Amino acid sequence: MCGIVGYIGPRQATPILVNGLRRLEYRGYDSAGVAVWEGGKSRVVRCQGKLQGLVNKLEAEPAPGMVGIGHTRWATHGRPSDINAHPHKVGGVSVVHNGIIENHVHLRQQLEASGSKFSSETDTEIVAHLVAAELSSAKDLTEAVRRALTKVVGAFAIVVMDDAHPDTLVAAKKASPLVVGLGEGENYVASDVTAILDETKEIIFVEEGDIVTVTRQGVSITDPQGKPVERTPTTIRWTAAQAEKDGYRHYMLKEIHEQPRAVADTLAGRIDLENDNVTLDGIVVDTSNIKRIVMVACGTSYHSSLVGKFLIEDFARIPVEVDLASEYRYRDPVVRDTDLVIAISQSGETADTMGAVQLAKERGAKVLAISNVLESSIPRLSDYAFYTHAGPEIGVASTKAFTTQLVSLTLLAIHLGRQTGTLSPERARLLLAELLALPNKMAELIEHGAQLQVIARRYGNSRGFLFMGRGNQYPIALEGALKLKEISYIHAEGYSAGEMKHGPIALIDEELPCVVLVPQGPLYEKTVSNLTEVRAREGKVIAIASRGDKEIGSVSDEVIMIPNTLPELQPILSVVPLQQLSYYVADHKGTDIDQPRNLAKSVTVE
Ligand code: F6R
DSSP: OOEEEEEESSSOHHHHHHHHHHHTGGGOOSEEEEEEEETTEEEEEEEESOHHHHHHHHHHSOOOOSEEEEEEEOOSSSOSSTTTSSOEEETTEEEEEEEEETTHHHHHHHHHHTTOOOOSSOSHHHHHHHHHHHHTTSSSHHHHHHHHHTTOOEEEEEEEEETTOTTOEEEEEESSOOEEEEOSSOEEEESSGGGGTTTOSEEEEOOTTOEEEEOSSOEEEEOTTSOEEOOOOEEOOOOHHHHHTTTOSSHHHHHHHTHHHHHHHHHTTTEEGGGTEEOBTTBOOOGGGOOEEEEEEOHHHHHHHHHHHHHHHHHHOOOEEEEEHHHHTTSOOOOOTTEEEEEEESSSOOHHHHHHHHHHHHTTOEEEEEESSTTOHHHHHSSEEEEOOOOOOOSSSOSHHHHHHHHHHHHHHHHHHHHHTOSOHHHHHHHHHHHHHHHHHHHHHHHTTHHHHHHHHHHTTOSEEEEEEOGGGHHHHHHHHHHHHHHHOOEEEEEEGGGGGGTGGGGOSTTOEEEEEEOSSTTHHHHHHHHHHHHHTTOEEEEEEETTOSSGGGGOSEEEEEOOOOGGGHHHHHHHHHHHHHHHHHHHHTOOSSSOTTOOSSOOOO
16 A cells, blocks of 8 residues: 655655655555655655665665655556656656546546656656646645646545745645644654654644645645645554554454445546446457356455356346366366456465466466456456455455455446446446445444444354355355454354255254345345244344344344445445454454464465
8 A cells, every 4th residue: 555754854854754664564565765855856766666675776876855755655557667656756846646546547638638748657647747737827836736636536645845845845635544743843744643653743634625735834734725724633642553553453453444445446437427337447348259257266256256246147148157266277177268267366466366367368268357466466467457446455354355356346247238238328327326325335334333343242252153145145145254264263154045944054053143144135035034044943143134124123133234225236335244243253252363373365375
């Protein structure tokens, strides 16, 4: 995930910037850079790879000066490279940016048409061009940034410096974190408190739409219209280790809470409301030659593929098979050149998924990868790559990577359905509107997580759990069971609720909690019948149901209400309480949540 640090004061900026960036290393990044001003102009030093590479470069060619900005980049637009690393400098203007500029294609075309030359593939460079253009007529740097930002759609935290305004840093925030640190005759700006906690504990949390002018003497904040606003500083009492997790006890909990943002980032710039369609970052999958889609993946990504099957078959009416990558690669599968193979891997490095992709390619299929890591091995090996924008996930148990996979698959299915003509513009419009509403619904759902804490304590000492669902909730039952077992070490099984009577119902007694996914949708009644079968055998029922369901309380021991959305999109919401349940059960048991025993984040061996 990208990180920002800025400094203005009487000391050398470079060591402060590098130390701040080092504090942000844990978040994952692929390149780093600084811009430091001295003697009338700033020097930009950037380097792909680890921070140590930048430090080595800075030792060879120092960047002295007492004003500067620094950045660690986690690639989203443009591969990891020296030229795509931040800061981006246009004329005298240097910019660092976290987030995604949604209208970057349009802005870039406009700027290029009026003669601007780009030196990187990033969306960030656009901001530098826009500010540089505004500076010719603006009264100061703050004014130029404000005007430039009126053209930008998206999520951002930016910091700008300009060679002609060396006494000022200007920062702005929209839907991406930004803080200002206050010192004596010196001030700081950063994307995260962690980056500057070694220097100051006096922090202003910048709010939505704020534009911040930082000088040595002080900090002034205005709203997007230029009206001054007051923000009260907070004295931070967290340790640096706590700050790395934004005050959350574990990365997993932090990542659960990051999901609304991650989902919004995955949607950003991809929804084409004018044409009731989706733009897949320039990928156009020609459906005329596709007779079948085969999805290959492992673990949590396999579960998202199972949901993907529902979406693609429903919207595009193309038959879909889903296979575990470790099975597919060794069972001599039938592969045709009319197959599209979709490989899903959040890390992009999973050995079995990579093996499956190699095999599919050797046998003539086209491969589309869905991954969270730009330029990782699986996307590089594939014909097309589509990226989830979840940001790096540190907790081993996948949460935001999973929900953004579901969102990506929905986008892909809409795209395919519009191509085949089986998804009407009206239905697509409805789906797109509901997708855009998901981040807020998800945020509200997560905020009500306290109920899960109580349920976790109540059932957390059980020897086993059963998770049940039907239709597109069945893969979510599998995912809920996987989450629980991997971090709490409690045996859990996910079952199709309709399969219960064929065997697993024998397990049910008063000791076995059954989590039943029963949101409103075409299979609601049938799932309620399965739930009552559990109840009739003394099983304890924890129902995940839609808000407003008045019946479910009378047939369940616990009810967790989730916001309403279209049934096709319900899995993106219904998985959230299961993540929270697993987290709180594991917390109750005191296991190592972020690094559960025997597991690794990226499984690069067979
Ligand atoms: C579980 C989890 C794993 C991964 C699996 C595949 O929470 O994260 O099951 O999903 O190891 O990893 P990727 O998606 O990186 O291919």
